[in-house]
Amino acid sequence: MPHIFWVLAVFLAVAGPVIWLWSYNEAIPSLSGRVEPWRLTASVALGKIQADKMSVQEYAESLLERIKARDEVVKAWAYLDEKRVIQEARLLDxxxxxxxxxxxxxxxxxxxxxxxxxxxxxxxxxxxxxHFPKTDAASVRILRHAGALIFGKTTTTEFAAIHVGPKTRNPHDLLRTPGGSSSGSGAAIADFQISMALGIQTGGSLIRPASFNGIYGFKPTWNPVSREGRKIYALMYDTLGWYGRCVGDLVLLADIFGLQDDKDEEHAFQGIEGARFAICKTSIWPIAGPGTQDALARAADLLRSHGAEVHELELPSVFDDVPEWYRIGLHTEGRTSSLPEYRVGKDQIGQVLIEHVENSDNFTRKTQLMASDNLGRREAFIPRS
Structure with a gap:
């Protein structure tokens, strides 16, 4: 029987921030003992709506009240029309x-x-x-067809390029960043202003805000969800994903977007005890901060304490070049995607995007193809037992 490895990628200890968030004054139960709808996870809220225990309008109004109380300091929203939200909620009811x-x-x-x-x-x-597009993105069309209420737009760094950020703050500590580029989505979920949100990742833009804000984020493998109808940065990396406050929330959208894994009943996950996890630190692990390194060590210890086997992978030296291959792909594809904005308003876009278009690194087409080919066949470099 082949060995089963579960790859462990830990960027921040999640439990602490989540517990801290629940210590906010706003999270104290009311005198009646009633749980405010804005506190609910998406899966619980959906169940209440389906069981006629809560109307769509009641839930929407509760979220809007939470946003009114918090968005002045968190600043998670790029656009939110309260009247439209209530009108659509009534229609759904x-x-x-x-x-x-x-x-x-x-x-x-x-x-x-x-x-x-x-x-x-x-x-x-x-x-x-x-700017009002005349149509929805494919992902939004799918969600609307499934009955979702598209609530509003959350903040992002400029063109999701992670360099020029919005004014969004981390709800756990307003002096800190929520991460990017999916800044508003991550902060809004963490601050109980919404229970589900879409994000995009090109180089950490989903998992970084999930980590910084102590929430659940899901970055699928590349290209299982249509990217039609969104601003492209780098086609070979861009991936649509989403946030929630529990695993069950993430599963909701995975089902709607038709995500399916190859079935392997023989090796189905049965629990932590006896499971085998792999830690892959990569060549850039030494530059990780002490907090990150400590979080990974504590996560490994936690798994071991629950009966799991934790092994550290050693990648072949050829993987040392992966960060550079990634950078080449990002810059060369960013050159293509940023050209329209460069032509129309060079003085109104960030310096990094200008450098992409002007090819400040002098990457040739040959270099771009080399990087793409090497990334595409990186699995061939892994020795098989």
């Missing part, structure tokens, strides 16, 4: 049950690089102030 989709009434926030036909998509760029 009036929808006959036979016509309701599997996500009926579930509010979902959308990162502001993904097209939405009823709210502006502005990419955190002055070049796109008031």
């Amino acid at each position: 009036e929808t006959p049950k036979k016509n309701r989709g599997p996500l009926h009434g579930l509010p979902i926030a959308v990162k502001d690089v993904i097209y939405t036909k009823d709210t502006p998509t502005q990419f955190n760029s002055p070049l796109y102030d008031g």
Whole structure:
């Protein structure tokens, strides 16, 4: 029987921030003992809506109240039209049950690089102030068809390129960043302003805010969800993913987007005890901060204490070049994707994007193809037992 390895990638200890967030004054139960709807996870809220224990409008109004109380300091939203949200919530409540989709009434926030036909998509760029696409992105169309309530647009770094950030703050500590580029989505989930949100990753833009904000984030493998209808940065990396506050929340959208894994009943996960985890630190691990290194060590110890086997992988030396191959791909594909904005308004885009277009690193087409080929066949470098 082949060995089973579960790859462990820990960027921050999650438990502490989540517990801290629940210590906010706003999280203290009311005198009646009633749980405010804004505190609910997406899966619990959806269950209440489906069971007629909570209306879509009631849930939407609770979230809007939470946003009013917190967004002045957290600043997670790029665009939010309260009247539109309530109007759509009422329409969803009036929808006959036979016509309701599997996500009926579930509010979902959308990162502001993904097209939405009823709210502006502005990419955190002055070049796109008031820009209303005429159609939804494919991902948004799928969610609407499933009955989701597209709530509003969350902040992003400029064109999701992680260099020019929004004013969004980390709700755990307002002096700290929520991470990027999916800044608003991560902060809004962590601050209980929304229970589900879409994000995009090109180089950490999903998992970084999940880590910084102490929430659950899911970055699927490359290209299982359509990227049609969003601002492209680097086609070979861009991936749509999402955030929630529990694993069950993440599964909701995985099902709607039709994600499927190859079935392997013989090796189905049965629990932590006896499971084998692999830690892969890569060649750039030495530059990780002490907090990150300590978090990974503590995570490994925690797994061992619950009966898991934890092994450290040693990658062949050829993998030392992966960061450079990635950088070449990012810069050369960024040159293509940023050219329209460069032509129209060079003085209104960030310096990094200008450098992409002007090819400040002098990457040739041959170099780009070399990097792409090496990344594509990197699995061939791993020795098989």
